[in-house]
Amino acid sequence: MSSNAALPLIPLPEAKAGELLRLVDGLDSSALWWLSGYAAGLASQPASLPRAVNAALAKDATPALKLSIVYGSQTGNAKRLAEQLAQKAEAAGIAVRLLRADAYPTRELKAERLLYIVISTQGDGDPPDDARGLVEFIAGKRAPELPELQYAVLGLGDSSYPQFCAIGRQLDERLSALGARRLVARGDADVDIDSIAKPWLEQALTAVREATKGAAPLATVTPLRPPAAPAFSREKPFAAELIKNQRVTGRGSDKDIRHVELSLEGSGLRYEPGDALGLWPRNPAALVDAVLDAQKLNGDTPVTHDEVTLSLREWLSSRRELTKLARPFVAQHAAHAGDAELNRILSPDHAPALTRLLGEYQIIDLLRAFPAAWSAEELVAALRPLAPRLYSIASSQRLVGDEAHLTVAHVQYEAFGSTHWGAASHQLAASDEGAALPIFIEHNDRFHLPKDTARDVIMIGPGTGVAPFRGFVQERQAIGATGRNWLFFGNPHFRSDFLYQTEWQEALRNGSLHRLDLAFSRDQAEKVYVQHRLVEQGRQLYAWIESGAHVYVCGDATRMAKDVHNALIEVAMSHGGKSREDAETYINQLQQQGRYARDVY
Known part of the structure; x- marks a missing residue:
């Protein structure tokens, strides 16, 4: 290490400063907090340092674990x-x-x-x-x-x-x-x-x-107090006011995608582009009614579970998962129903059938297809607790202040003769402006912008996967980043599904977005996706990566992310002259270096 320009900033002899920099290289924030606490403890008891070191090095001591x-x-x-x-x-x-x-x-x-x-x-x-x-x-x-x-x-x-x-x-x-x-x-x-x-x-x-009983301590350390916990968190959500709920897909689109703006005023919550916002949802009232009707249960029945007493309707509305089916409930329901077909699906040699069942059915579909009698207490105990939903934040707090913006696909479809919904997306879509929604911030250190603002950034985000990149571009403009920004976006149709079209066009005009490549899959006979655009632009894409660009991917994990990953490998082979094995290693190394990050779901 010869970057002497950085060393005078550290009040240590040059050799010690170099050792310190090598020590902290690669440590995440948690490890650095621990290290600072360790150092603070030694500083508070300097006389104990020789004893601590001697104890750690003593040959006759039990080795520290x-x-x-x-x-x-x-x-x-x-x-x-x-x-x-x-x-x-x-x-x-x-x-x-x-x-x-x-x-x-x-x-x-x-x-x-x-x-x-x-x-x-x-x-x-x-x-x-x-x-x-x-x-x-x-x-x-x-x-x-x-x-x-x-x-x-x-x-x-x-x-x-x-x-x-x-x-x-x-x-x-x-x-x-x-x-x-x-x-x-x-x-x-x-x-x-x-x-x-x-x-x-x-x-x-x-x-x-x-x-570790009997092992020698490494040192006597006074732990550093961690940063003060925020007033609001996953366990104690903030009631955020919904200040905007706007559909951003046009007429004729098969998708109902919403741009949602929430007020964080008074919360003290902070986020960086790439972080997520968590929402504790409520199940749709019509779905709760359907479950009660299918089981012939009274929603007003009080149910006590884990020392908490609520009405059955409230348990099903705010405390129990109804839109996602899981194997444990299927197994318990099969035992209740005594249904041979359902038990066959659960057998190890019918895994594909179980996969289809879990992917296509909600709780209500299972209850209707395989009738069984549950008591209110049994049903509450068997269903999974309702979990929060996470959404990539589509804004930069430097630009929007005490707000957080989201890009949400409203899940609503017909199946098995009735309307089905996603719990959180339907709650957001159906909420009027002024409604209060329980939210928290989930930080995602792996998906933040590079600290070096001169680095180029390549963003690959079809559909609602474009959300964090709206925040990225806002942030880079706000801080005056000199690196270039290149966005790959795709959706079915240009006319109805070009999310944030006017914003991207303005970003191209003002220079905050340098390149925009689009893939509208249904606007021509042959389907075209973002991975095809990556290959088409492979020469320049590889040149950007070779010059230090960071690559980000957001969106569907099942197909898109895998196809994009393979496209990047193909680009490295075609324009880097690499074998398949070497190209895979090259892309994996980008990931290990933190230059290829994915937020996929």
Whole structure:
């Protein structure tokens, strides 16, 4: 390292300053907070420093055991739980390092003695983007034998997908196969995360206390107090006023897409472009009525569950999931119904049929197709808790102030002879201006703009996936970024589905957007998607990437994101002269460097 220009800013000898910069390189905000707390503790007790160092280095002392907590998170839940575990372990006097999966040095795995992994599973059994490299390493031939490792895994997932918590299960089984010893049984948390995660965290903390009993402490540290918790959060949402609800698709469009503006005035909530807004929804009243009617239940019946008493109607309206079907409820309903066909679908050799059922049916469809009698208490206990919905924020707070803008596709369709809705999107679409909606901010550090404002930015966002890029362009204009901005956008039709058309045209005119490539798939005989435009513009696209551009993708994870990923590989092959294997490595390295980020769902 020879960037001496940066070193005088650090009041240390040059050699020490260089060591410090190498130490903090690659650490995320959580690890940096811990490190600052460690340093603050030593500073408050300088006389203890020699004793602490001598104790750590003494040959006759029991070696210090450090707990590594590694998280892989797509929407922030795994990160939140890992941070909670780290804080509790540190408060218990355990030496901890907390790392995002893509910052974990895999070469150190062989030397690990205590390792906890908190990781989510995306879609059809995929790891979160920040954990792909770690998962591949542990699953691959290069993974070492781990006879001295003690570990535990907490998996997060959604049981409405067939591959529920698959990544957590794979890591748990693989580490065991490599000779590691499981300290705590794996936890598989559904969307009602805390029902599994909370007891798992307590068990994990107890286990690591036992494992580190008698080990020498690294130092006597006064923990630094973390930043003050915001007044409003996921657990304590803010009642945001709806100040605008405007349809942005034109006549004749098959889609009802809304531009929504919410007031954050008085909340103190802050966000960066790339962050998400969470909404705690209410199920549509007509859907609640349909469930009550199908079960011949009275909505006014009081139901007590987990020491909370509400009317059955309120449980179904605000506390229970009705628009997403999950395997556990299907299994319980099959037992109630005693239906041979439903039990056949649940059998391991009929996985495709179960996948179709979970993808096409809502709770009401299952109740109607396979009748069974549920009591009010049984139904509330069997249904999953209603989870918040996350939406990419479509604005820059530097420009809009105490507001957050969203781009929301209203889910409403006909199936099995009745109208179906999405819980949150229908609530937003049906709400009048002035309504109060319970919201919170979910930060997404992996999907923020580059700190170097001279970097070019390539944004790929078809449909509502364009939302965060509206915020990106606003932000880059507001801060005077000198890097270029290139947007790829697609939708079915130019005339009816060109979201924010006038804004993009104005951005091209004023220079805040430098390139715009469009793919309207149904405006010609042959369907054209954004991935086709990437290949068409491959030469310039590759030149931008080679010169340091950051690539961002937002939207559908099932097909679009995979097609775009393959298109980027094809571009690297065609214009970088790479083999397929080398091109895949090249794109994966961009991801590991933080220059290729995805917000997919």
